Amino acid sequence: xxxxxxxxxxxxxxxxxxxxxxxxxxxxxxxxxxxxxxxxxxxxxxxxxxxxxxxxxxxxxxxxxxxxxxxxxxxxxxxxxxxxxxxxxxxxxxxxxxxxxxxxxxxxxxxxxxxxxxxxxxxxxxxxxxxxxxxxxxxxxxxxxxxxxxxxxxxxxxxxxxxxxxxxxxxxxxxxxxxxxxxxxxxxxxxxxxxxxxxxxxxxxxxxxxxxxxxxxxxxxxxxxxxxxxxxxxxxxxxxxxxxxxxxxxxxxxxxxxxxxxxxxxxxxxxxxxxxxxxxxxxxxxxxxxxxxxxxxxxxxxxxxxxxxxxxxxxxxxxxxxxxxxxxxxxxxxxxxxxxxxxxxxxxxxxxxxxxxxxxxxxxxxxxxxxxxxxxxxxxxxxxxxxxxxxxxxxxxxxxxxxxxxxxxxxxxxxxxxxxxxxxxxxxxxxxxxxxxxxxxxxxxxxxxxxxxxxxxxxxxxxxxxxxxxxxxxxxxxxxxxxxxxxxxxxxxxxxxxxxxxxxxxxxxxxxxxxxxxxxxxxxxxxxxxxxxxxxxxxxxxxxxxxxxxxxxxxxxxxxxxxxxxxxxxxxxxxxxxxxxxxxxxxxxxxxxxxxxxxxxxxxxxxxxxxxxxxxxxxxxxxxxxxxxxxxxxxxxxxxxxxxxxxxxxxxxxxxxxxxxxxxxxxxxxxxxxxxxxxxxxxxxxxxxxxxxxxxxxxxxxxxxxxxxxxxxxxxxxxxxxxxxxxxxxxxxxxxxxxxxxxxxxxxxxxxxxxxxxxxxx
Numbered sequence: 218x219x220x221x222x223x224x225x226x227x228x229x230x231x232x233x234x235x236x237x238x239x240x241x242x243x244x245x246x247x248x249x250x251x252x253x254x255x256x257x258x259x260x261x262x263x264x265x266x267x268x269x270x271x272x273x274x275x276x277x278x279x280x281x282x283x284x285x286x287x288x289x290x291x292x293x294x295x296x297x298x299x300x301x302x303x304x305x306x307x308x309x310x311x312x313x314x315x316x317x318x319x320x321x322x323x324x325x326x327x328x329x330x331x332x333x334x335x336x337x338x339x340x341x342x343x344x345x346x347x348x349x350x351x352x353x354x355x356x357x358x359x360x361x362x363x364x365x366x367x368x369x370x371x372x373x374x375x376x377x378x379x380x381x382x383x384x385x386x387x388x389x390x391x392x393x394x395x396x397x398x399x400x401x402x403x404x405x406x407x408x409x410x411x412x413x414x415x416x417x418x419x420x421x422x423x424x425x426x427x428x429x430x431x432x433x434x435x436x437x438x439x440x441x442x443x444x445x446x447x448x449x450x451x452x453x454x455x456x457x458x459x460x461x462x463x464x465x466x467x468x469x470x471x472x473x474x475x476x477x478x479x480x481x482x483x484x485x486x487x488x489x490x491x492x493x494x495x496x497x498x499x500x501x502x503x504x505x506x507x508x509x510x511x512x513x514x515x516x517x518x519x520x521x522x523x524x525x526x527x528x529x530x531x532x533x534x535x536x537x538x539x540x541x542x543x544x545x546x547x548x549x550x551x552x553x554x555x556x557x558x559x560x561x562x563x564x565x566x567x568x569x570x571x572x573x574x575x576x577x578x579x580x581x582x583x584x585x586x587x588x589x590x591x592x593x594x595x596x597x598x599x600x601x602x603x604x605x606x607x608x609x610x611x612x613x614x615x616x617x618x619x620x621x622x623x624x625x626x627x628x629x630x631x632x633x634x635x636x637x638x639x640x641x642x643x644x645x646x647x648x649x650x651x652x653x654x655x656x657x658x659x660x661x662x663x664x665x666x667x668x669x670x671x672x673x674x675x676x677x678x679x680x681x682x683x684x685x686x687x688x689x690x691x692x693x694x695x696x697x698x699x700x701x702x703x704x705x706x707x708x709x710x711x712x713x714x715x716x717x718x719x720x721x722x723x724x725x726x727x728x729x730x731x732x733x734x735x736x737x738x739x740x741x742x743x744x745x746x747x748x749x750x751x752x753x754x755x756x757x758x759x760x761x762x763x764x765x766x767x768x769x770x771x772x773x774x775x776x777x778x779x780x781x782x783x784x785x786x787x788x789x790x791x792x793x794x795x796x797x798x799x800x801x802x803x804x805x806x807x808x809x810x811x812x813x814x815x816x817x818x819x820x821x822x823x824x825x826x827x828x829x830x831x832x833x834x835x836x837x838x839x840x841x842x843x844x845x846x847x848x849x850x851x852x853x854x855x856x857x858x859x860x861x862x863x864x865x866x867x868x869x870x871x872x873x874x875x876x877x878x879x880x881x882x883x884x885x886x887x888x889x890x891x892x893x894x895x896x897x898x899x900x901x902x903x904x905x906x907x908x909x910x911x912x913x914x915x916x917x918x919x920x921x922x923x924x925x926x927x928x929x930x931x932x933x934x935x936x937x938x939x940x941x942x943x944x945x946x947x948x949x950x951x952x953x954x955x956x957x958x959x960x961x962x963x964x965x966x967x968x969x970x971x972x973x974x975x976x977x978x979x
Contacts, residue, residue, distance in 0.1 A: 225354030226300040230346040239333040243289040247326035248280035251303020252490045256375035257288035265404035270551035273607035274319045274393040276594040279400040297375025301357045301490035308360045315611045347384040360470035363488035367479035402587040403520045411514035419460030426498040426512045431831045433547040433556040434517035437487035442504030444480025452495040454848045462499035466846045470559040494557035494849040519549045521579035527861045529893035537821040541854040545575045557847045562605045567851040569625040570794035574858035593646040600653030616669035618698045624705040635876015640709045651702045663732025668695035672751045675789030676819045679837045689751040693737045697755040700729040743769035751792030758795040771803035784811040793855030801864045806885040866895030866906045876900045882929040901925045915977035927966040933975035936962040
């Protein structure tokens with residue numbers, strides 16, 4: 218293992234506000250790579266961490282804008298920047314695979330002063346700045362930890378008058394090569410502070426701190442003791458039978474922060490330029506006896522605005538939802554990135570559909586704009602895309618399934634936010650990506666064989682690391698994805714007015730559909746090659762199943778789940794992204810609910826029974842070796858959270874009127890559910906759906922936001938006895954009855970609040 222250490226760079230410059238001048242505004246624009254903190258006159262500016270957002274620095278370099286007006290004063294001033302390596306100076310060189318290294322940390326920036334008399338003054342990064350690497354930040358590495366020696370602090374280093382004669386003159390260096398752009402994504406912040414739930418001492422001098430929840434972030438230490446005392450804090454998910462830390466899953470990542478006391482009263486410290494997935498902390502070297510107040514868990518991630526809430530009568534479903542939501546908070550750190558072990562790479566495998574689940578709970582619009590911007594600037598000249606972007610690891614399989622984030626996310630984004638910007642910005646990338654695979658991988662029979670990963674870690678991989686690729690035919694999967702990508706690009710071309718492209722991709726998709734079914738479908742058994750759940754889910758989800766076969770394929774899928782697997786899923790990373798919604802779409806939300814409420818392996822409930830507070834990377838993480846065994850992944854959460862909003866609570870967007878301009882409301886009171894409620898703030902305002910079954914009556918509260926309409930389907934055993942606010946439907950302004958079927962009443966709604974009641978029998 219390589220443990221690359223690099224001390225922080227402290228950079229400073231003094232400047233003078235002229236006598237008699239009043240500062241009307243002072244703005245700082247800083248790009249410090251890999252990460253930086255900004256100080257003005259001794260004051261840390263802002264509450265942001267790990268700026269700027271991650272990019273491939275030879276393609277994009279982001280500057281962050283700060284309003285420092287309140288920190289600037291008349292007369293002498295000073296600006297200081299702490300530079301850390303982030304991903305610029307690579308945390309590893311060759312282990313576990315070769316990594317891209319961009320060089321030593323560097324920065325560019327300016328402070329622009331505007332005076333009330335209309336004049337201006339600009340302080341830029343030039344040869345007049347001074348630098349030292351002899352400050353207290355001795356090392357910071359995303360994998361191994363941060364080392365801070367408080368005895369080396371330099372009081373006043375970012376204030377005017379500080380003696381920096383021992384500091385060196387800065388060097389002017391070459392820029393990394395990327396386009397300098399304004400950072401337009403929400404910053405990373407501490408969004409929650411967790412208190413320990415346990416403090417144990419399994420061995421003398423070894424203290425174990427349990428926060429009771431896996432999270433990404435760092436531990437804040439509060440301590441007092443003699444100068445030179447070294448406190449180490451090593452973090453991971455779990456403990457061994459002897460009560461000490463189980464760090465096998467971390468592989469070569471040390472995950473150890475070290476604080477050396479200066480010996481001056483109560484000292485408080487936490488790392489600022491790194492983090493990792495944490496639940497348990499092993500503390501050694503603590504002077505005296507710690508208390509729970511000695512430690513705090515700082516939950517750290519991109520500060521998305523929360524926009525959605527969900528709960529229901531099943532505590533198990535609520536726990537699964539919570540665990541999946543925590544996975545979002547663990548992974549979204551300016552890009553979707555694993556939070557543990559010695560990878561922590563922005564893999565493209567999971568965000569294709571977990572982006573939708575994230576969107577119900579958080580505003581991720583700017584987040585995925587940034588993510589896809591990274592993708593398009595790294596697209597190869599031949600149109601291929603890497604599975605890890607930014608490309609911090611150098612290998613490139615030129616796969617189709619995982620990089621299909623570049624078609625699936627813009628397509629969903631348009632439906633969800635009603636904004637065609639992502640389609641416009643990424644259309645050329647989407648088109649070139651599909652054409653690359655048509656040109657290089659499509660066979661004369663209009664199918665593909667090349668697929669790098671398959672249905673990663675499906676149930677076939679339980680107990681066998683060698684089976685991570687899954688049991689489903691990889692040619693079937695990659696051909697299905699190429700078809701799906703063609704249909705998405707065809708639709709994007711239609712929306713954006715590219716008629717020739719629309720025709721081309723329509724024809725190509727038709728050819729692939731024919732080839733797919735000729736090669737992979739058995740009409741006698743109504744099964745697809747491999748006869749796995751995933752091999753049925755993908756054709757059903759993508760519309761590849763002929764209408765006259767669709768019911769039989771759906772029946773085979775549900776039979777495989779309910780009979781062959783006793784109500785359990787068998788899918789992995791890819792199948793789980795589509796399975797739950799597909800079951801709802803084929804009229805079997807009850808089967809999806811059955812999957813959601815299992816507690817034997819493989820299931821989310823099994824993970825919870827074994828102490829999980831997130832979604833594991835594998836169905837059998839509790840018995841696997843430590844090689845690929847994370848407990849904080851989105852890999853197996855699929856699109857579960859979205860399914861909770863859409864199926865259980867019944868809030869859906871309408872693809873024909875995107876951005877919730879028209880809302881489709883249809884709750885499914887499946888299984889043993891007696892109530893469910895959800896809210897989501899869409900582009901037009903809050904949407905609410907809250908239902909309960911009480912003494913044979915279905916009660917349903919609905920909110921349709923201003924400037925929107927809705928179609929609502931009310932489940933009932935007596936459609937003619939549905940009431941709103943105690944009145945028959947036909948007496949309520951704003952309601953138009955569309956259909957009264959045997960088991961539901963379907964109405965259209967104008968914006969407003971509604972209270973429906975209806976007779977209901979399960």
